[in-house]
Amino acid sequence: MGRASVWAGxxxxxxxxxxxxxxTYKRVYFRDVQALMTMRRNRFVVTxxxxxxxPVLLIAVFSLPEEWRATGWLLAALAGAGILVYLYIxxxxxxxxxxxxxxxxxxxxxxxxxxWQARRFQAKxxxxxxxxxxxxxxxxxxxxxxxxxxxxxxx
Amino acid sequence: MALxxxxxxxxxxxxxxxxxxxxxxxxxxxxxxVLPYPACFVAEQRITQADLRREEEDASCYYHESKKAAxxxxxxxxxxxxxxxxxxxxxxxxxxxxxSGEKKSQRLERGRTLYDSLALMVAVLPALTVSFxxxxxxxxxxxxxxxxxxxxxxxxxxxxxxxxxLGLGLAETGGWIWFFxxxxxxxxxxx
Numbered sequence: 337m338g339r340a341s342v343w344a345g346x347x348x349x350x351x352x353x354x355x356x357x358x359x360t361y362k363r364v365y366f367r368d369v370q371a372l373m374t375m376r377r378n379r380f381v382v383t384x385x386x387x388x389x390x391p392v393l394l395i396a397v398f399s400l401p402e403e404w405r406a407t408g409w410l411l412a413a414l415a416g417a418g419i420l421v422y423l424y425i426x427x428x429x430x431x432x433x434x435x436x437x438x439x440x441x442x443x444x445x446x447x448x449x450x451x452w453q454a455r456r457f458q459a460k461x462x463x464x465x466x467x468x469x470x471x472x473x474x475x476x477x478x479x480x481x482x483x484x485x486x487x488x489x490x491x
Numbered sequence: 492m493a494l495x496x497x498x499x500x501x502x503x504x505x506x507x508x509x510x511x512x513x514x515x516x517x518x519x520x521x522x523x524x525v526l527p528y529p530a531c532f533v534a535e536q537r538i539t540q541a542d543l544r545r546e547e548e549d550a551s552c553y554y555h556e557s558k559k560a561a562x563x564x565x566x567x568x569x570x571x572x573x574x575x576x577x578x579x580x581x582x583x584x585x586x587x588x589x590x591s592g593e594k595k596s597q598r599l600e601r602g603r604t605l606y607d608s609l610a611l612m613v614a615v616l617p618a619l620t621v622s623f624x625x626x627x628x629x630x631x632x633x634x635x636x637x638x639x640x641x642x643x644x645x646x647x648x649x650x651x652x653x654x655x656x657l658g659l660g661l662a663e664t665g666g667w668i669w670f671f672x673x674x675x676x677x678x679x680x681x682x
Binding site for chain 1: 493494495497498513521522523524525526527528529530531533550551560563567568569570600601602603604605608609612644645646
């Protein structure tokens with residue numbers, strides 16, 4: 337029932353986690369990101385759109401004319417089986433946990449649970465992190481002023 | 492290198508940094524891929540310098556690289572040494588968050604209650620049992636109006652929930668008022 341998302345700000349990654357009625361936020365600054373670590377794990381995550389599949393299939397079958405109903409049941413069963421196979425393969429062959437490694441520990445990115453999502457996350461975050469870390473001033477200098485209300489972009 | 496296995500916490504071997512291939516942790520065996528960034532190597536180089544004030548495994552202060560991090564800012568998450576951290580109530584704040592004060596604290600808040608979703612749940616869930624909507628409807632109207640101007644999620648989110656909660660709440664409340672009025676009128680007609 338939980339929900340999570342990850343967003344990119346001007347100088348940080350915003351991790352949003354929570355339930356339907358509350359959210360908690362974590363910010364990881366690009367300059368603190370030491371590595372992205374992807375660990376292969378079995379994660380059986382069923383997102384909300386997949387929960388709509390059974391009622392949609394049932395409605396589709398019952399909306400068919402009587403003479404097509406048997407064929408509809410067969411096709412619905414095949415579609416249901418296909419969805420289950422997809423979810424099984426995604427969970428047990430492409431499941432992962434993604435962590436952002438910082439100097440004080442690894443921060444889990446709950447919104448990423450498939451290896452292809454992890455690759456996409458890395459592709460989006462790497463240019464941002466590299467741009468900041470390769471041009472970052474020495475840490476002994478005073479920190480630059482923080483931007484005003486940085487816009488965020490969904491990853 | 493101070494990268495630790497997310498599963499077992501033991502330090503990962505240096506060969507994890509050579510390429511982002513999946514390799515098993517030498518302790519727990521979980522396959523992990525590591526994509527390192529310059530900060531990983533910079534930290535390693537600085538630690539190997541004559542920086543004796545900081546232990547190898549320790550994090551450094553955001554403002555003073557040579558000092559060991561003792562806290563992290565409760566608002567923005569920066570790592571802070573003892574000099575840079577200010578204890579305010581139960582929170583530890585960095586100088587920037589202290590200076591920018593309440594406005595800053597609100598911008599970097601750590602959580603929110605989504606009152607629009609809460610009001611919608613209060614409107615919808617009791618309605619499933621029909622009878623409990625006698626309470627759910629008015630409460631949903633109250634919550635929608637009471638928290639109408641409260642911000643919703645910090646990320647992109649539409650405003651339709653509070654409108655729907657208000658509409659459903661009013662409909663449920665109005666339905667019950669109509670129902671009791673109808674009963675009263677029926678009883679008067681019968682008597």
